[in-house]
Amino acid sequence: MFSIEHEFDSTVITLVDEGDAPLGEDVIINAFEECVTITQHDPRTDRTQTITLSVTQLHDLGAALDLPEGVYQRARGKAE
Numbered sequence: 001m002f003s004i005e006h007e008f009d010s011t012v013i014t015l016v017d018e019g020d021a022p023l024g025e026d027v028i029i030n031a032f033e034e035c036v037t038i039t040q041h042d043p044r045t046d047r048t049q050t051i052t053l054s055v056t057q058l059h060d061l062g063a064a065l066d067l068p069e070g071v072y073q074r075a076r077g078k079a080e
Contacts, residue, residue, distance in 0.1 A: 009033075 001016045011031045017024040028039045036058050038051045053061065063074055 001018050003014045005012045009032060013029040015027040025041045025043065030037045030039070035055065036053045039048055041048050060074060
């Protein structure tokens with residue numbers, strides 16, 4: 001299950017784990033104009049971890065999901 005909310009300066013996507021136990025903690029993706037943050041609570045340390053991706057890194061991740069194993073470089077400067 002997931003939800004999408006539009007805030008003033010970002011879009012917030014929350015991914016909720018559904019299925020057999022043990023379930024993972026919710027993942028919160030916050031998409032800003034200049035970057036994307038991915039946040040998840042770690043119950044082992046009782047801390048929230050955040051990863052920040054630039055827009056370029058996000059596009060690379062999207063491209064990588066559809067490619068076989070290897071090393072790639074996307075062409076820069078064209079509309080995505």
